[in-house]
Amino acid sequence: MEKYLRMLSRSNRWQLMYAKCKELNGIKLFENELNFSQTQINFLYWLSMYHSLYQDLAMKEKYLTKEVIIDDVECDAYLYYKSVAKPEKDKDEKKPNLTGIPSLVQKRKR
Amino acid sequence: MEEKQVNREEEMKKFESQVKDLEALDTMESEVINNTIEFEITKGEGRTHRVRMPTIREKMEINSKRLTEKRKLENAKFLYEAELIPELLVKQGVDIKKLNKEILDLNIEIEKMQVKLVPEPNLEHRAKLKGIIVELQNERMFKIAQKSQYLETSIEAQLTEIMITHYASLIFEKKVGDNWEQVFKSYDEYIDSKDDRLVAIAVNYTFTLLF
Secondary structure, three states, X not given: OHHHHHHHHOOHHHHHHHHHHHHOOOOOOOOOOXXXXXXXXXXXXXXXXXXXXXXXXXXXXXXXXXXXXXXXXXXXXXXXXXXXXXXXXXXXXXXXXOOOOOOOOOOOOO | OHHHHHHHHHHHHHHHHHHHHHHHHHHHHHHHHHOEEEEXXXXXOOOOEEXXXXXXXXXXXXXXXXXXXXXXXXXXXXXXXXXXHHHHHHHHOOOHHHHHHHHHHHHHHHHHHHHHHOOOOOHHHHHHHHHHHHHHHHHHHHHHHHHHHHOOOOHHHHHHHHHHHHHHHXXXXXXEOOEEEEOOOOHHHHHHOOOHHHHHHHHHHHHHHHO
């Protein structure tokens, strides 16, 4: 079931609907406005997830390709890598000081 | 010649699977849009039955029954999960805590493989890593199913099952002319039904829609 929910939410048609729905107020995704089913909530989650992945793809994010997006195993791996592994790697790297002002480490006087 | 035939068979299989996917996508799309699942009971008869979302009032009615059902289970000496876990260990030698640990370990292993897979440039290695991930996921799913099977007599699991039957008796409908009518007029009629297949279908679709 999740396989088809993901297929549907990454389809061009639904991605376009989602983008337009965000832009314009009048577009409704579902017939109901309240009382969402679990399936609808999961669908909204995947719509927004794939929307962000397509944006990453447009930004030429490292390791992300169209093939990764359409393969659930690779896509899950990428999402995990992006959420955990990558920030940890970034944390280790020292950010360069681009302000031109010498950095100052203040120490308490004893 | 022989090779051509094999390819034709492969193409046919591919096509059949594509048609199956399209059918499933259609069903999924209509389910997502109108919040109901329509389906057929007898093959070829068409979608004559459906489950729909319960209204807020129906949800409130069912939730009010939750406490009564919980008391019934307590009086019938059913155990809560936390009470059942040590009893399972003593009486049957089933270690749920160990099973939980194994599930967590599998999660960690899957995550490790995922981190390896993403930057891997070699296609062969990628396919191998993907295979390992799928295997680990299946193993995890098996252990989760095993765990819920062991805990199925707990008050929590029993209560969920009972609540699903309450919902199923309310939201399972059949098409009569242009209208949709409840299949079972009451919860008792549903519980007393001798049509096991119909009852199982109602529960299955209710679970799919609501949980």
